[in-house]
Amino acid sequence: MAQTATTFLYVYGICAATDIGETEKPELKGIGGGPVKISMYNDLAAVLTEVDGEVFCQEQIDRQVKDADWLKKHAFHHHETVAFFQLQFPLMPMSFCTIFEQDNKLQTLLTNQHDDIMRKLDYLRGKEEWNIKMFCSPELLRDFVQHKNPSVVSLEQEMGAMPKGKQFLMKKKLAMLVETELEREKNELWLQAITRLEPMMTAQLLRQNWGRDMTDVTEEMVANCDVLIKKEDDDKFFKAIESIEEDMKEKGCLFHVTGPWPPYHFSKLEKDNAQ
Template identity: 40%
Template sequence: MASTRIVPDYLYLYGVILAEELQDSEVPSIMGIDGELIKIKIHKELAAIITPVNADSFSQQQIDLQLKDPEWLKEKAFHHHEMISVIHKHFTVLPMSFCTVFQNIDNLEVVLHEQYSDLFDKLLSLKGQQEWNVKIYSNKEKTLSHIQFHHPPVVELKEKIPSMPKGKQFIMKKKLEQLIASQVELEQAKWWQEINNELTPYVTAANYRKIWSREVTERTDDMMVNCDFLVEIEAAPRFFHKIQELRLIYEEFGCTFQLTGPWPPYHFSKTVKETL
């Protein structure tokens, strides 16, 4: 009679929270990524949020294959994000990357032990904080118009051109166009420096992200800024108010602000090594 190979479950790690916060709130009883209830593994002052997963389905080799399946990736990645968002509503959470899997509880305990200080210190630094993302888009036509009428060298050259000989006017108009175009990035950089300086008193940390193209944003204006901010919960109302003030100020320059959050602190948790 052929024997059936029994493979112990692996453990899927969503994130780590402060164990002391379990005294004030319970982890919701919800299904994990592979249909099993989520569980808690306590290690000193840390609590790992885990769920059993099938070892064959969540081996590294199988994960690598599944990542090529858009439907599987969309479903599982969405679940991972939603789970961390639920945890974040109740606890200070240090989120792990999608598909952080351990072969057994011993391996998880080793990581919690070896990285204990880093994990605990990072969680303490995130306590009472929220992540917010600010995207700023710029309408190029409005930016060019602003430069044309407010940038001193441009205004000066514009005023001089009509009094120049006809032949020279053609050359200087081309020079004027080049001067205006060259000022776009400089002007936008100046605006962002001013905006950033205004926001700095209200934030704990900032993380600058890649600028997305129009093909990605599906907008007609250009992304100028893509930045994550870590903000204390108590400071959040003042942060929002300042964003609103800046939105009104820079609207005349062609800038549009997009604020989203609060998010789990994905972009302020990257110093932690996730060792399988």
């Protein structure tokens, strides 16, 4: 591939050459304005586009990602391009702004990690990534704990038989117990949910919860989890989510499920950026 001294390669994803077949290769505009190409590297192929090395060097990227508008625009483009090709054939998506200064650096990575890439592609074949966010109403869950949690109810009953003076001292202990049981209940609810979903899952990755300032719901986020499931299990997966939500509605639980996403969180290489 002929390149100028300042031309870099922006890589969206890697696939097996045999999976491309007669796939239609539409004219898509790349992140730098040039066309998106599928370049062959023996039995592997890379979905990529050429970019200006002066614009997409590491120093410039580090500066540009601090610009929220630039980041949103280009990250969305990256995702849309990956998602498009993911529908055409199994694709191992690369991280946003995976850039190689030279074609031979990309070739070296594909050669050195060939077997790992092939194993991952085979593992990801026929699977989808979904994100599950579990929320609970603080008010409903607290009400449940205060009135139906065995430990809390037991302590309240004990307090009822105590002299007034001792009851006053035990109120602090009760308040602390309620908070402890609230956290335990949240963890137990998520454990119950994920256990019921496990038969449909081949992998899961628990991520950091978001605060209410980052969500559009009043409920508190209890879990934020990426899961990998077989496409054929989609219906069972969603029916299980609906059933779990119904069973937990007394405690104010609800689930937000988004996807399918390209398997970003289940296809990482040891090193996928060789700029």
